[in-house]
Amino acid sequence: MSRSLEILKEVFGYPAFRGQQGDIVDHVAAGGDSLVLMPTGGGKSLCYQIPALLRREAGFGAGIVVSPLIALMQDQVAALSEVGVRAACLNSTLTGAEASATERALRNGEIDLLYVAPERLMTPRFLELIESVRIGLFAIDEAHCVSQWGHDFRPEYIQLSVLHERFPSVPRIALTATADAITRDEIVHRLALDNARIFVSSFDRPNIRYRIVEKDNARAQLLDFIRAEHTNPDKTTDAGVIYCLSRRKVEETADWLKGQGVRALPYHAGMEYETRQRHQEMFKREEGIVMCATIAFGMGIDKPDVRFVAHLDLPKSVEGYYQETGRAGRDGMPANAWMAYGLGDVVQQRKMIDESDADDTHKRMQGGKLDALLGLCEAASCRRVRLLGYFGEASQPCGNCDTCLEPPESWDATREAQMALSCVYRAFKASGFHFGAGHLIDILRGSRSEKLLQRGHEKLSTFGLGAALSEQEWRAVFRQLVAFGYLAVDHDGFGALILTEASKAVLKGEQAVTLRKYVKPTRTRQSSSRTGERADPTAGMSPRVKARWERLRAWRASMAKSDGVPAYVIFHDATLAEIARNEPDSIEDLSQIPGIGARKLERFGSELLEVVGAN
Structure with missing residues (x-):
């Protein structure tokens, strides 16, 4: 564990593991298989990144990470490269020459972590490539995609049992933020993880406030919510995601919000690829953008400062709801999960199940999952207790959901x-x-x-x-x-x-x-307790400290533009806020701030001290 803690501090800049992270790292680094269930923002990535680096040091080869979305790969590779880890990805965005260069680097032992889509991993050519080199571990991210009963089934994931058959001595770690008991069992079965150690962290995201309202002109209700709770004094809007069921509704909602002064962009699978990518990059790199999207958007987004997720239509299951709301507040600061729901949503979802091509068994399963979600929507008691109970976790009333704060009659x-x-x-x-x-x-x-x-x-x-x-x-x-x-x-x-x-x-x-009891919806009024203010990293800062914070943000924006990465890849808001508050005047002082590892200290330390010391 001592070396893993050194890597955690030197590379990633954190002084200690959280929760079960240390046990997971130790188990996988020693060659054990594992299934890890950990909420979004709980630090899943470190659970395979650090073991991969430890096994690399021990003479094994690169870690291979199976990831379903290109955006997620690109974010991870950018963040790892910033801290000095030799990371790369193989996906459809690369030219033939770029892909060949990456494969050559893998053969030459010049890569620590390689991210690859399941479709590419399963090609005979790629399997032959990794059979010709030493592999440190296999990490299967978003492992719930293996389950036919899950909310995001990907048929390619079922074939990943081949890793156990062809590489029996290479440890495998499967990770997901969303799996009930049935999905968990299916992951173990389909990935042949029968002897794996299972780590289940709490599914609770205490920083997220869950709120479900009865539909009564849902667009107007949404705008009231955004204006009251996520509009800043300078009239900018917090970063947020609004999920709609249809592509048409995504477009119409984005256009309507733009007309109301909200910087909203549409995102769905029917858009031109270039437009979709441009919108995604704007959301990741710019501030104050609200993305209106179908569920095609979000799973691969690593943006930590999304302050709210709103649903204008009912999701298909509790897993889907949990996964989508989990995009909010990845930085651990307060965030909102808001949904408008009515009888029409129930009718629409039932109709979609009945008209689907699935067999009767699958339809019954989908119906059961919808029933569980309706139970959450209609709950008169704590929503968090219901939500966590679905995943088999007992809890007490949270005091931070609508039914706790304003108990329904x-x-x-x-x-x-x-x-x-x-x-x-x-x-x-x-x-x-x-x-x-x-x-x-x-x-x-x-x-x-x-x-x-x-x-x-x-x-x-x-x-x-x-x-x-x-x-x-x-x-x-x-x-x-x-x-x-x-x-x-x-x-x-x-x-x-x-x-x-x-x-x-x-x-x-x-x-x-x-x-x-039905309660007539009332307009949300702006108040001093709005989530956006509580989430403000500058809360409690004096004018002098806030000025320092603004200088740091401007410097970060310049660095991000120079490196061609989102600002949060350079440093998270929480790290900049700590620098602003602590006013470090030496490299040693800087090294004590969470989120600053050795590589970033070496690269940015002197400049940070200059920015902090400027008048």
Whole structure:
């Protein structure tokens, strides 16, 4: 462990390992296989980077890292190169000559860590190449991609068991931030990690505040949220990601936000490659940009200062939600996960499952995962407890989610549930068709709409029976009845609602129903407690220290431009803030600040001291 700690300090600039990092490094460096489950921002990369360097020193060859996304490879290689590690990647962005030069460097022992996509790794040519050299270890990042039940299945990952067959003496470490028990078991099975040691860290991201609101003009709600909690005094916006389900909605949302003065860019797989790449680079390198994206964006982004992740549409699963919200606050500073959710989202997701090409087993699994997510959305208790419980982790109420900060009111909705379910039954019996929530609510509230009168539904016994509740209150009732399994979405594709087996007990009065009370959404007001202010690295700085911080930021921007890398690759905000506050006046003082390793100290030390000492 002493040498691993030396590398941690000398190369990466950190004084001590966090959590299980030290045990993992020790185990893999000694030649053991492992499966590592650690939350985003928890330091997974060091768990294979340091063992690779240790095994390189011991006479083994390069570490091979399997990574699914080009952006993630490029970020990792840039960051490693800055601290003096000989890192490279092989992917489709390289020319033939560049790829050949990288392969030659691998043969000549001039690479410490090589990042490669699973598709390239599995080619006969690449397998022959790595069989001809010594390999220190294999790291399989984003290992949940191996699971057919996971949220980001990649068929190429299934073939990675070949590493065990062809390189039985090379240790393998599989890493993921997102895996429930089923996915965990499948990773072990498919990657032949039966004898691997499994390390499970807490999935908790305490710096993220989870908030889920009922949709009521979702765009306006989103803009209120951004303006109140993520707009700075100089009118710039914090970096954020907004996820939408469709490409069209991504484009429309980005355009609308731009019209409202927010620097928003679209990102989805249907855009021209060059435009998509340009937007991604702008998001990584510039400040104050909000990315509107489909889930095609985000997994490969290593940007530490994303202050919020918003969902305008319901994700497909708890894993997807956790993975996507995990893009926020990687630097450990306060961040927001905000989502607007309504009955239409449930109908849309059910329809997508029903219309997919998956077999019945897979559809049932997807339905179960959606049910778990709906349970999280409708929870009246701590969301973090529900979220962590999904991954098998017990916890206590967090005090930092919407249901903890403003506990929702529950009510005995048994009678209203019976009205709603009875209305579904009687409308179908009268006409032979199933109807959506809008039509059923019209019946219950006694609306004399033309469509309702044409069908004679004003004659139903449930007509006008629920006039005491508003349309929004009834929508909340129907949404929760679907979420709790008393109603289901019909397979007709039109979002019609049908009774389930569970509804019988409610209709017979054998089952009570408790629901969350509908609360009319209110505008988010800017306050002194907004997350953006608490996340400000300059909080509590005197004017003199803040001026030093601004000089350091300007210097960092210049260095990043010179090196052609994002600013955070040079130094994270947290490191610059520590320099500004501590006012080091010697190389020795600088070496004590977290995030400054030997290579960066040698390269930047004198300049940093000049910037700090400038008047």
